[in-house]
Amino acid sequence: xxxxxxxxxxxxxxVAAGVAVFRVDSMARATYALAVSFVAVGLVLLLxxxxxxxxxxxxxxxxxxxxxxIYMIMFMGMNPALMPMSMVHAKRPSLAVAVVTFVVLxxxxxxxxxPSRRGAPASDLxxxxxxxxxxxxxxxxxxxxxxxxxxxxxxxxxxxxRGRYDRLGDDLRGxxxxxxxxxxxx
Amino acid sequence: MSELASSPTSTAGIDVVxxxxxxxxxxxxxxxxxxxxxxxxxxxxxARAEGxxxxxxxxAPWAETARxxxxxxxxxxxxxxxxxxxxxxxxxxxALLKVAVVPFGRWTLGxxxxxxxxxNAMDVAVWAAVWxxxxxxxxxxxxxxxxxxxxxxxxYELPLMFALTAPAVGAGSLRVGDVVAAQHDLWFVVWMPxxxxxxxxxxxxxxxxxxxxxxxxxxLGGGVLAELxxxxxxxxxxxxxxxxxxxxxFGVTLFWGGGAGPALPPELWLLLKTGLLLAALVLVQRxxxxxxxxxxxxxxxxxxxxxxxxxxxxxxxxxxxxx
Numbered sequence: 001x002x003x004x005x006x007x008x009x010x011x012x013x014x015v016a017a018g019v020a021v022f023r024v025d026s027m028a029r030a031t032y033a034l035a036v037s038f039v040a041v042g043l044v045l046l047l048x049x050x051x052x053x054x055x056x057x058x059x060x061x062x063x064x065x066x067x068x069x070i071y072m073i074m075f076m077g078m079n080p081a082l083m084p085m086s087m088v089h090a091k092r093p094s095l096a097v098a099v100v101t102f103v104v105l106x107x108x109x110x111x112x113x114x115p116s117r118r119g120a121p122a123s124d125l126x127x128x129x130x131x132x133x134x135x136x137x138x139x140x141x142x143x144x145x146x147x148x149x150x151x152x153x154x155x156x157x158x159x160x161x162r163g164r165y166d167r168l169g170d171d172l173r174g175x176x177x178x179x180x181x182x183x184x185x186x
Numbered sequence: 187m188s189e190l191a192s193s194p195t196s197t198a199g200i201d202v203v204x205x206x207x208x209x210x211x212x213x214x215x216x217x218x219x220x221x222x223x224x225x226x227x228x229x230x231x232x233a234r235a236e237g238x239x240x241x242x243x244x245x246a247p248w249a250e251t252a253r254x255x256x257x258x259x260x261x262x263x264x265x266x267x268x269x270x271x272x273x274x275x276x277x278x279x280x281a282l283l284k285v286a287v288v289p290f291g292r293w294t295l296g297x298x299x300x301x302x303x304x305x306n307a308m309d310v311a312v313w314a315a316v317w318x319x320x321x322x323x324x325x326x327x328x329x330x331x332x333x334x335x336x337x338x339x340x341x342y343e344l345p346l347m348f349a350l351t352a353p354a355v356g357a358g359s360l361r362v363g364d365v366v367a368a369q370h371d372l373w374f375v376v377w378m379p380x381x382x383x384x385x386x387x388x389x390x391x392x393x394x395x396x397x398x399x400x401x402x403x404x405x406l407g408g409g410v411l412a413e414l415x416x417x418x419x420x421x422x423x424x425x426x427x428x429x430x431x432x433x434x435x436f437g438v439t440l441f442w443g444g445g446a447g448p449a450l451p452p453e454l455w456l457l458l459k460t461g462l463l464l465a466a467l468v469l470v471q472r473x474x475x476x477x478x479x480x481x482x483x484x485x486x487x488x489x490x491x492x493x494x495x496x497x498x499x500x501x502x503x504x505x506x507x508x509x
Contacts, residue, residue, distance in 0.1 A: 026266065028266060028269055028318070028321050029266070029268075029269065032269065032314065032318065035314065051298060051299050051300045052299075052300045052303060052360070055298075055300050055303045055304050055307050056303060056307070058307045058311075059303065059306055059307035059310050062307070062310050062311050062313065062314050063310045063313060063343075065314065066310075066313040066314050066317055066336060066339070067336075067340075069317055069321075069336070070333065070336055124299070126299060126300060126360065
C-alpha cells in the first residue's frame with residue numbers, strides 16, 4: 001500500500017517535471033526540472049529493491065545536470081542561457097517525432113507478448129550486477145566507455161575555440177603565457 | 187564472493203539496527219549541536235588571531251545567527267527565487283541525509299545496502315545546491331561563485347569517489363555498518379592513509395571551506411554569499427558547517443573504526459572522534475590559503491587521482507591476497 005502511494009507520487013513528479021522541462025522559460029529551470037524527473041525515476045528503482053541502480057541514477061543524473069549547466073553557458077556564444085528563452089524549437093517536426101516515438105514505444109510495451117519470469121532474482125542484486133559488469137559484459141562496458149570518452153573529447157576539441165594545444169603546439173612545449181588565467185596550459 | 191554478499195552486518199559483534207524515522211529530529215539536533223560547536227571553535231580561533239578575547243569569538247556565530255534571524259531579506263532584480271531558495275536550503279538537508287546512513291552506536295536511520303554510494307550521491311547533490319544558490323539572485327558575482335564551485339567539484343569529486351571506494355573494497359561491502367565491522371581488528375586509516383587524506387580534502391571541498399572556499403571568496407564580494415541575507419544566508423552558512431560535520435562523522439565511520447573504543451559507549455566514541463576530526467579540519471584549514479580553482483583541478487587530476495588509484499590498487503591486492 002505504502003509502496004503504491006510512493007510509486008504514484010514519484011511517477012507523477014517524474015512526468016510533471018518532465019513536462020516542465022519544455023514549459024519553463026529558463027535554461028537553469030529546464031536543466032534542474034530534468035534533474036528532478038530523473039531523481040524521481042531513480043527513487044522508483046529503489047522500490048524494485050535495485051538499491052545500487054537507484055542511488056547511482058540519482059548520483060549520475062544530478063552530476064550530469066550540474067555539468068550541463070557548465071556546458072550551456074560555455075558553448076552558447078551570446079549567453080542566451082542567462083536570459084528567458086523558449087525551450088522548444090522546430091515545434092511541428094518535434095511534435096510529430098515525439099508522437100510517433102511515443103506510439104511506437106507504447107504500443108510495443110502493450111502489444112508485445114512478455115515472457116513469463118524464469119528463475120528468481122539474486123539475493124544481492126548489487127553483487128550480481130557487479131559480476132555481470134566485470135564478467136560477461138566486460139567487453140561491452142570497455143568498448144562503450146572508450147567510445148563515450150572519445151565522443152566527449154571529440155566534441156570538446158571541436159567546440160573549444162582555443163584549447164591548450166592551440167596555444168602550446170601539438171607537443172605542449174610552446175611558451176606558456178604567464179598572464180593567461182586558465183590553468184590548463186600552465 | 188557470496189559470503190560477502192549475504193552476511194548481514196554481524197561479522198564483528200556490531201549489529202546495526204535501523205531505527206524508526208521518528209529519531210531523525212534527534213539526529214538533526216546532534217548534527218547542528220556539533221556543527222555549532224565547530225563554528226564556535228572557529229570563531230574563537232579567528233578572534234585569537236585578531237587579538238580579541240577567545241570568548242567574544244566563540245559567541246560570534248551565535249550573535250551572527252541572532253542578527254541574521256532578525257534581518258530582512260534583500261531582494262535582487264529578476265531573481266530566480268524558487269531555484270535560489272531551493273539551492274540555499276538544500277545544504278542543511280543534504281547534510282542530514284548524509285548522517286542518516288552513519289551508524290550511531292548500534293542504531294542507524296537508514297541501513298541502506300549501498301550506504302557508501304548514498305553518501306556519494308548526496309555530496310554530488312551539493313553541486314546542484316551551490317550552483318543554484320549562485321544562479322538564483324541574478325547577480326554576476328554569485329554566478330561566478332557557482333561556476334567556481336563546479337570547477338572545484340570536478341577536481342575533488344573523482345578522487346573523493348575513489349577514496350570512498352577504498353574502505354568499501356576493504357570491507358567487501360557498500361553497507362556502512364559492514365565497513366565499521368570490518369575495522370574491528372585494524373582501523374582503515376592505518377592501511378588506507380592516502381584514501382583518508384583525499385576523503386578529508388573532499389569533505390573540505392563539498393563544505394566550500396578553507397583552501398577550496400574560492401566560490402565564496404572576498405575577491406568576488408562573497409561569491410555565492412554575495413546577495414544572500416537573513417535566514418537564507420544563515421541556511422547556507424549553517425549548511426556548510428553541517429556538511430563539514432557530516433563529512434567528519436562519515437570519515438570517522440569509514441576510517442577511524444566508527445564507534446569502536448574502550449570503556450565508553452560507542453555513541454560517545456563516535457561523537458568524540460567526530461569532534462576530534464572536525465576540530466582538526468577547522469585548525470588545519472585556518473592555516474591554509476585559498477587556492478585558485480584551475481590550480482586545484484590540475485593538482486587533483488595529475489597528482490591526487492593517480493595516488494588514490496594506487497591506494498585502491500594496494501587495498502584490492504591486500505583484499506585478494508587475504509582471500
